[in-house]
């Protein structure tokens with residue numbers, strides 16, 4: 001059997017399925033999630049924060065539009081097709097509570113992703129939707145999770161692209177960074193639903209999953225990670241994680257993985273952020289002028305920021321770009 005050629009990186013399958021840092025590292029490398037994405041998320045935070053409440057309202061309107069997802073808020077299991085005695089409504093206390101958590105979650109999603117704790121929480125969100133990591137189990141089939149993430153990504157992309165003052169390079173950087181983070185969250189949801197790598201299940205730490213089930217909502221490893229601004233700061237480094245197993249199945253320490261993460265964080269590290277922005281801007285070309293007879297564009301945003309406030313589609317002029 002020939003060795004892996006020079007320049008080709010080896011990925012160990014067992015490590016991929018048993019070590020979260022290894023999985024995250026692979027996904028980040030493949031998606032080229034790097035230092036410029038981290039900067040884009042941190043810099044873009046203030047714009048994204050402004051649209052989060054409106055996105056959360058849109059998501060819950062969606063989830064309560066179909067019986068199959070609305071039921072979950074009564075049954076806690078999307079496989080149960082029995083109708084509840086009373087259908088939950090958007091202004092019920094439980095939905096208001098859930099909205100608060102989704103707001104906190106989306107704020108965290110758009111915060112500094114450079115620490116391992118950030119990805120551990122995203123993994124925990126995946127875990128808690130498959131009947132694990134919760135005292136009172138919750139099961140949501142993958143189709144609803146994937147659709148929901150897609151809807152959130154679409155709403156965020158539209159809102160960022162429609163921002164009246166952000167320049168194009170910053171819009172591109174934020175949209176790309178959010179897209180990559182959402183796709184990693186998607187993997188961290190899907191992985192709990194698929195059987196890939198199940199042969200390594202023995203090497204997964206059940207103890208840790210049980211410990212997570214005992215924690216209150218928004219907590220991880222005994223620390224509050226959602227709400228009260230904690231989603232923006234106070235993150236711990238992978239190397240200081242005590243609850244994560246000290247070595248992977250290949251015997252690599254978390255420190256070693258963090259180090260290789262550091263070394264490979266930015267695939268464009270030699271190029272400098274500014275130059276990269278210029279390069280990306282250079283790849284963008286304005287559309288050719290359309291003939292006058294064309295109807296107005298249909299892509300009128302559902303969300304639009306006017307004087308620092310988020311406005312919804314119904315309240316906008318037919319074409320806010322004119």
Ligand code: HEM
Pocket residue numbers: 063068069070072073076078101102105125128129134136138140144145146148149152216217218219226
């Ligand atoms: C984009 C996909 C989704 C994300 C990011 C998400 C995120 C979250 C978060 C952050 C929490 C609580 C956090 C914590 O305990 O720390 C949660 C709980 C919950 N989610 Fe989701 N969710 C998603 C999709 C869904 C869907 C599609 C449903 C139902 C159809 C759903 C139903 C619930 C319920 C009922 C809880 C409460 C769990 C409990 O009380 O223990 N989620 N979700």
